[in-house]
Amino acid sequence: MSTIAAIATGPAAGGIGIIRLSGPAALTAARRVARALPQELTPRHAYFTRFRDASGAVLDEGLALFFPGPHSFTGEDVIELHAHGAPRLLSLLLAELLREPGVRLATPGEFTRRAFLSGRIELSRAEAVAELVAAESEAQVRAAAAQLTGELNARLEAVHAPLLELQADLEGSLDFPEEAEGADADAGSRLDEALGAVRALLADARRGALIRRGARVVLYGPVNAGKSTLFNALAGAARALVDPEPGTTRDTLEARLELDGLALTLVDTAGLRDDAGRLEAMGIARTREALVGADLAVLVLPHDATADQRAAWRAECDDARRVEVWAKADLHPPHDGRPGVSGLTGLGLDELRQHLAARLGAGEASAVLATSERHLAALELVEGALTRARAALEVSTLEVVAGEVGLALHALAEVTGEDVSEALLDSIFARFCIGK
Ligand SMILES: Nc1nc2c(ncn2[C@@H]2O[C@H](COP(=O)(O)OP(=O)(O)O)[C@@H](O)[C@H]2O)c(=O)[nH]1
Ligand SMILES: [Mg+2]
Structure with a gap:
């Protein structure tokens, strides 16, 4: 696994500028510029240190923080260097870090992508980071924050878990019709419940989408x-x-x-x-x-x-x-x-x-879910599949019902990122900026 580095703060001059490194070579790379760092570093401790170029000349002084994996944002060894927020200074420091073998410039959203891939955060929370960074209105900030804290995921899980059980029961009835007699008896009410929850989610998601793009x-x-x-x-x-x-x-x-x-x-x-x-x-x-x-x-x-x-x-x-x-x-x-x-x-x-x-x-923004068009489309698929499953229960076979429930589960898994393709990940993280 390569080590990635990027300037994490904005491109304009500011009080503080942060360079972030993640990966196995993060610490050795950081020592190129922060040579006085002690041999043993206390995790999450702020070390005051000088930053030097390759010739040893002092460029700035600031803080270095070490977040050893797996208890870091990405799950890997992470180093943050806090210097002054001078764009030219930061690019000099970054260039020095990139000279370390195995270290390369991060692609947009790559830190957050690694956090997702290492299982540190769910996909919807990774997306919330991007939403938060791009937020232009107070409502967008609040909605992204709600997603960041896992609210969307909790509500998805509240639909997902009962549906998974239902699918298991339905398949049990299909495989062993004698033993599982009646296991599907309450399928109607269980489907209704799931449908109700999905429709409520969808209504909030539509409002969330409105907040996201602005009305x-x-x-x-x-x-x-x-x-x-x-x-x-x-x-x-x-x-x-x-x-x-x-x-x-x-x-x-x-x-x-x-x-x-x-x-x-x-x-x-x-x-x-x-x-x-x-x-x-x-x-x-x-x-x-x-x-x-x-x-x-x-x-x-x-x-x-x-x-x-x-x-x-x-x-x-x-x-x-x-x-x-x-x-x-x-x-x-x-x-x-x-x-x-x-x-x-x-x-x-x-x-x-x-x-x-x-x-x-x-004003009700805090109750709203910061959902992307992607979430909305997937939730609509879930609603469609459950609606068809409900209808099939009356007029069709259990196979058809189970098939639709399976489709709904698949669409749900796509929102949470349990079942997500490389291409989808690429398109999601392409919206991030470098350093996030
Ligand atoms: N008294 C009064 N006149 C108005 C008001 N709103 C517009 N007007 C006048 O009505 C005319 C047309 O206004 P305008 O805003 O261009 O109308 P529009 O064609 O609907 O865009 C202008 O002479 C305005 O000054 C209002 O609230 N009160
Ligand atoms: Mg006019």
Whole structure:
């Protein structure tokens, strides 16, 4: 097994810069630059030491820590050298370490990959490290932390273990129909229970995926309703042009904001109208595209909208993803239960923010699972297989039921990493940065 080395801290200058080494040659390599380290090192003890180049000239002073395997992050001997966070200094030290035979530069995520391969952490926790490092919003941090502490794994195991037992019982019934008579009698209720747990997981996972990539909220409605004014007010900057002339907005405009810790992309769109000119019609086509990809669409209504008009605008986006607000509430107080907002005066904006946050499940971030598209796809496979197993129990043979349960177990094992291919590992760890 080769020894790997990398700068573990970010590429910019900072107070502290850390170089990490993992593998059998970690300690001998570290001694090339930290020559004064004692012969016997106390594990996890911080040694103050000088760092020198090959000629013996002092480059810096800092700390060296030794984490002997198997009780280290990777399960191998790990050394951390804490120097000052000067990028050029760190690359000089790293170059010196790489001169040690058997030591090479780590590939992206290789430390975490070794931690997974040595059984120190489960795959979902390894992925959580990547999520945490890439987190851009508070919700992403909290969700990644929950995954890091093994919450996802615990919930997967709660589905996996009973299913494994069920499969054993089903196969027992198949192999020895006489002895195992009735072993599958409660298969229906056991499948229902597993299905319930998987569906709950899936719901949280979908919300987790939303947090991960950030939600898209699209403002839409007729021309001149006040969408761009509302967009600017929510974005906190005069990003979109606002004008009494109808059809001012043609391109879709995006602004990034954080709502209750949830990363959010707000999209302003060209207003809907029938008699639009050529350019404006192209803008309206973009509005429709934006609506397709929206997690939530805010229909901005003018006070004088007719029932027919409202029905037509509503038809642009399904009910489940739509929120309706009355615009220009400073001029025209809302006349049904729907909230009124004014981008101009700020009236009703806090309520709108709260409403959007609640609809998107922000704030509940701590209960959310930081799941990737990969988890989501695997959980959908599990749900599909269990649903088919449940149906097969009524109309088909036990072989078919057992087959579907087997598929579900296989998909679950892929999430936990029990049963995972090299190629999948490559694609997962490719998302890491070097040094993690
Ligand atoms: N009084 C008032 N006027 C507004 C409000 N929002 C927009 N307007 C005005 O309505 C016109 C159209 O606004 P705009 O934001 O461009 O609407 P859009 O076409 O839906 O993007 C502009 O003259 C705005 O100043 C509001 O909340 N109150
Ligand atoms: Mg506009």
